[in-house]
Amino acid sequence: MVASVTSVADLxxxxxxxxxxxxxxxxxLMVGTGKYASAAVMRSAIEASxxxxxxVAVRRVDLDRSKDESILAHIDPTRYFLLANTAGCYxxxxxxxxxxxxxxxxxxxxxxxxxxxxxATLLPDPVGVVDATRVLAAEGFQVLAYTNDDxxxxxxxxxxxxxxxxxxxxxxxxxxxxLNPYAIRTIKHRxxxxxxxxxGVGTASDxxxxxxxxxDGVLMNTGIAAAHDPVRMATAMRHGIExxxxxxxxxxxxxxxxxxxxxxxxxxxx
Amino acid sequence: MTPSNIHESTAGAxxxxxxxxxxxxxxxxxxxxTVNGRPQSLAAGATVADLLRTLDLDPRMIVVEHNGxxxxxxxxxxxxxxxxxxxxxxxxxxxxx
Numbered sequence: 300m301v302a303s304v305t306s307v308a309d310l311x312x313x314x315x316x317x318x319x320x321x322x323x324x325x326x327x328l329m330v331g332t333g334k335y336a337s338a339a340v341m342r343s344a345i346e347a348s349x350x351x352x353x354x355v356a357v358r359r360v361d362l363d364r365s366k367d368e369s370i371l372a373h374i375d376p377t378r379y380f381l382l383a384n385t386a387g388c389y390x391x392x393x394x395x396x397x398x399x400x401x402x403x404x405x406x407x408x409x410x411x412x413x414x415x416x417x418x419a420t421l422l423p424d425p426v427g428v429v430d431a432t433r434v435l436a437a438e439g440f441q442v443l444a445y446t447n448d449d450x451x452x453x454x455x456x457x458x459x460x461x462x463x464x465x466x467x468x469x470x471x472x473x474x475x476x477x478l479n480p481y482a483i484r485t486i487k488h489r490x491x492x493x494x495x496x497x498x499g500v501g502t503a504s505d506x507x508x509x510x511x512x513x514x515d516g517v518l519m520n521t522g523i524a525a526a527h528d529p530v531r532m533a534t535a536m537r538h539g540i541e542x543x544x545x546x547x548x549x550x551x552x553x554x555x556x557x558x559x560x561x562x563x564x565x566x567x568x569x
Numbered sequence: 570m571t572p573s574n575i576h577e578s579t580a581g582a583x584x585x586x587x588x589x590x591x592x593x594x595x596x597x598x599x600x601x602x603t604v605n606g607r608p609q610s611l612a613a614g615a616t617v618a619d620l621l622r623t624l625d626l627d628p629r630m631i632v633v634e635h636n637g638x639x640x641x642x643x644x645x646x647x648x649x650x651x652x653x654x655x656x657x658x659x660x661x662x663x664x665x666x
């Protein structure tokens with residue numbers, strides 16, 4: 300019996316909470332609220348995901364009331380932790396403006412900071428996101444910074460005051476899964492602040508594989524919302540996240556290029 | 570300033586070109602700030618709080634940016650008067666990822 304073996308009695312406390320800027324969350328899955336066919340499906344999917352953190356976008360009120368209404372008509376802000384994002388911002392000035400407006404809504408001082416650089420790929424602007432992080436951190440924001448899977452940018456973001464780093468698995472809405480496990484692993488290994496992989500997770504095995512890299516959590520939207528059955532996929536994602544987390548904590552076996560029998564070689568019949 | 574000073578908004582209807590400078594009773598609008606990118610006719614002396622009432626918006630769900638300044642408090646909103654040329658953004662949270 301080795302010291303690291305979890306006894307069955309410990310199964311109810313399999314993992315420490317995810318703690319970001321002093322705030323603890325039980326779930327390591329964060330979800331978006333966009334692209335759902337209906338508010339009812341969104342509510343059910345978020346419920347099934349087990350997520351506590353939900354991200355929302357900052358937009359003009361539609362004065363014709365022809366399309367959107369406040370997401371707060373469908374998401375109870377006393378039950379979920381609202382993480383406003385700066386999606387759609389292509390400059391430091393815009394991202395800072397959107398973050399300040401989001402904070403003025405009065406829920407919290409957190410922001411999922413996006414400074415996008417390219418419309419075709421939606422890849423982040425690494426220089427812009429570092430600059431915006433510095434501005435917002437100085438204003439007391441808790442910045443979770445969306446970035447690419449580059450270690451040096453992640454280190455710069457931590458230096459700039461981000462409380463969490465959100466490297467992409469693959470481009471936003473692509474569903475291509477975790478394209479560079481090595482890069483994500485390296486970022487997690489080197490950073491002191493939590494690493495939440497954000498964007499590109501397409502199905503439960505992507506979520507599991509991402510968590511197996513040792514990261515602290517995953518944020519996703521399209522992977523659930525664009526599934527044929529979002530509620531079922533949300534359930535699968537929850538299990539994928541938990542399976543990947545437990546597999547990481549358990550520590551996988553060493554890979555071998557040769558087979559090793561699982562049954563004894565000895566005791567074969569004569 | 571009381572709500573009775575405020576004329577009904579034409580928001581939602583498709584105004585004829587140029588018609589937005591007139592209030593529904595035919596009188597000339599006293600002030601025409603730009604609200605979420607389009608002209609909004611209001612009576613003279615209208616405040617941000619009056620604007621929200623005119624548009625039938627729940628003030629608790631809305632963040633107001635007036636000429637680039639975020640107006641946090643109800644008191645500020647009820648005191649801040651709007652003028653022609655002002656730029657107002659009424660913002661809220663929507664679904665996103």
